[in-house]
Amino acid sequence: MMKNSAFKTKADLLxxxxxEGAQSLMHDVAQTQALPEGTSLLLAISTAYVDWAIQHPAYYQVMRNPDVMRYAPDQLAExxxxxxxxxxxxxxxxQKAHWxxxxxxxDLFLHLTALTVGTAIIATDPIYPKPASITPTREKLLAPIREFLELCAPSDQEE
Structure with missing residues (x-):
């Protein structure tokens, strides 16, 4: 006989x-708020997001789980x-500062979100580094975000 669990379903547990992961992520992102506004802050937010995902890949994979996202509880959605x-x-x-x-x-939000989330997925999903023979360094991973924010020229990311 099973004991009564705090979670009725696997979906509830996930x-x-x-x-819990989203709260931890937002705590790390909040540390960027002391920076100046504008593209530097957008880069810091995206970097904090990617760094958090790299440091907490199990949490990140649960957060990005399609079933979790599809049926996200109100608190997670909020x-x-x-x-x-x-x-x-x-x-x-x-944009007010001429960026x-x-x-x-x-459109800018969509592009920045795609770059940030995509970068975090590439950095944390084990399928990317091995079969594709990609060895992503943090700088290589963040280079497209920097370029999008116009904080470096495309040639600055070449090694």
Missing amino acids: AAIAI ILGDFGQGQRTEILRA RSGDDPE
């Missing part, structure tokens, strides 16, 4: 792990929604 809103706000600040001021801010 959701609780994802919420945490991730607040994170996205913070990025949107910072994109608007950067890509003619671009649609939602």
Whole structure:
């Protein structure tokens, strides 16, 4: 006979792990808020996100689990929604400071999110480094984000 568990289903357990991971991630991202506004802060936020994923790959994989994301509890959706809103706000600040001021801010948000999340997935998913013979260094991983934010020229990322 099984003992009564605090979690009724596997989905409940995964959701609780994802919420704990998201809270930890947001704590690390919050450490960037003392930096100046604009593209430097956007880079710091993206870097904190990628670094956290690298340091906590198990949490990150649970957070990105399609079933967890598809049925995300309200608390997880709120945490991730607040994170996205913070990025949107910072994109608007950067645009006011003349960074890509003619671009649609939602397009910029989409591109930055794709670069940040994609970079974190490549950095944490074991399928990428081995079969593709990729040896991603932190600098190589973050170079496309820097380039997108116009904080380096494409030639700056060559080695």
